[in-house]
Amino acid sequence: MGGLREMVAPFVVPGPTGVAIRGSLKGLTGQDERVLRLVGGLLGSLASRDLKARCAAGLDHDSDQWARRKQGLTEDSSSRWAGSITRASHDQWALARRGQLAHIQGLEVGIGMIARRLSLPVGSRGSMGAPGGYRSRQEWFAKSRRMHLLEDRLEREGADREAGRVRVVRGGKKLLRNRHNLQAAQLTETQWRERWEAERWFLQADGESGKACGNETIRVAPDGEVSIRLPAPLAGLANAPHGRYVLACRVGFHHRGEQWADRIAANRAVAYRIHYDVGRGRWYLTASWQIPPVRTVPLEAAWSGGLIGVDTNADHLAAWRLDVHGNPVGEPRRFDYDLSGSAPHRDAQVRHALIRLLHWAQRHGVAIAIEDLDFQAEKTREKHGRRKRFRKLISGMPVSRLRSRLVSMAAELGITVVAVDPAYTSRWGAQHWQQPLTAKTRKTTRHDAAAVAIGRRALGCPVRRRTTPPPQHRSDAVGHRSVQAASGVLGREETRPRIPGPRIRSVGAGYGAKAGDQCAHNRSGHTAEHGFWHQDSLPLSL
Known part of the structure; x- marks a missing residue:
């Protein structure tokens, strides 16, 4: 950690x-x-x-x-x-x-x-x-x-x-x-x-x-x-x-x-x-x-109806609506824009994508969660000297213009914008949400999963999913979700450390408290294990 x-x-x-x-x-x-x-x-x-x-x-x-x-x-x-x-x-x-x-x-x-x-x-x-x-x-x-x-x-x-x-x-x-x-x-x-x-x-x-x-x-x-x-x-x-x-x-x-x-x-x-x-x-x-500064609502009030998590990319905005509990609702949305051509053309493309996103949020009456991105320290040639395509990619993303336009346009429609830390959203979203949200009729991309991670972080929920409870025929009839860590635990959104042993996490052979006392184990024929044992050959008449 x-x-x-x-x-x-x-x-x-x-x-x-x-x-x-x-x-x-x-x-x-x-x-x-x-x-x-x-x-x-x-x-x-x-x-x-x-x-x-x-x-x-x-x-x-x-x-x-x-x-x-x-x-x-x-x-x-x-x-x-x-x-x-x-x-x-x-x-x-x-x-x-x-x-x-x-x-x-x-x-x-x-x-x-x-x-x-x-x-x-x-x-x-x-x-x-x-x-x-x-x-x-x-x-x-x-x-x-x-x-x-x-x-x-x-x-x-x-x-x-x-x-x-x-x-x-x-x-x-x-x-x-x-x-x-x-x-x-x-x-x-x-x-x-x-x-x-x-x-x-x-x-x-x-x-x-x-x-x-x-x-x-x-x-x-x-x-x-x-x-x-x-x-x-x-x-x-x-x-x-x-x-x-x-x-x-x-x-x-x-x-x-x-x-x-x-x-x-x-x-x-x-x-x-x-x-x-x-x-x-x-x-x-x-x-x-x-104009007088717009009064911002408390963060808890922005959670009341859920929100829309938005992942910013070089050519589109990936968005997914989440309920108040952090569960994805409906289908993911994609708002494309083309950043080639003149500056007025790029600006118009960004505004067109944002207005479609805002109209979708206005129809559902929810807030918007977006990453507080800043690529000033990430696009230097000293860190990514040979990765010229990656440097060009992040340099072309209009994060500053997009953020300022989103805030100003959302204020006109009365939509709250929540900014979250962008750390590990793409990595953890793909790790915990991409595969579970993929179905036969829906192909979930890495950007869609990142939008879910952004929305859950804005709601105060950990990015990691809850594990499925044990089925009914096991010892716990209902099951408990023990992997959900408390909010004060450091690294609660990280993956669990790998514990040696079988999947049921019982103590492995030779590691128990009485591992040295073989007689303490309830095994059939245990005492015979220390004596001489010989297997007779099979009769030829069989």
Whole structure:
């Protein structure tokens, strides 16, 4: 039992704290697009300058520096635009710091894994959950050089973190690298330049409660009219009073439109962002606002009607409904999705699979149990260097996107989501449930059995099945289920240790308390065993 790691208790996942909806700006005139490009380019240059100042300040940044940065930007834009820019720069710096910490932790894990494998003999086999030594002396030498390289990177990143230095690319590092390999990215220089400029534009404004329609900078009226407060250098382009520019089109929100209309009618804060999709050639407006946290029900209340255990895989969700006692009910369900193609296609596939799962749970009025997956430490090349297909498989699983979408979509339908520890669910599910749930008309897969294990763990039941009681003709007429361990026993979900002896587990021959005293045993002809014994030959007449 010493090899099993300590498992985290299941918990109810809290609901989302914010909402974002998007609408298309259709019917823009040439002047509208020109104004949007000019405003986005001007504010984008100010955002780049402010982000540089924020990164230069590092850990010494304080509220006074923040005020001075905002004051410097106000002269070239407005007070509200400056506030949105400085807040966005601070959030970007904080995000880069979190990414830097995650990178340092990944380097430490990689160095530790290489050091462990280097310490093992070449060609030694690994134990369960841990790889063994390297296969050859050449690989051992190459990995020793890589460990020194990772140690240099770790030292450099550690020094940057101590000094508060971060590296941020406005527009994205991936798009920046595409500039040096346009052929592989299937882009021309003009196309790349257009994407690069569009990603670096800044057209977003924070909401303000008490102001008209919840936002003074980018305002959307109840009838869908969009107006923008122009920065000071571009005030001459205004076509409305008070330095505002009104777009010729109207915008509408089909999803959560009623909630958005209620907020702007009450002048509650709504943040807006205008962005341009270069691939589609369309302009979009995204509205977002905060919502009060959804009250989560106690874990015991989520068990009241049973739940649905869900196993996440690379191409489908395997689900099985369980009753309140942890018994599988009905047939397993499979919700497929295809993660090939573009990012919008993959996102649509995930949403389609989730909505089918949620509708099934809503019909039965039960909660959903899902694994709290995180593959950050499992997809490193140091642990699975030769298993490239496995690394690609787990790297392609959208566990973070799927989890966030499931929580937000379940909150809208009033469905509770329970997260469980993913340790050993696939292994124990296949060991204890795959064969018993397989029938002539149903082929139970390993993923279906894992869904049962996940559901039982969420219900507080052990994954291991109860054994069948003895039949009626044996000593116990009803039988007892003695293999079910108490909840406080460590390793209660593991397999029982093998006990030597017959299947009835009686004491084997030669191991009893009176094994040495052969006369104490009730055996016919026992005393004759010590005397001389001779068998007569059979008569020939027979």
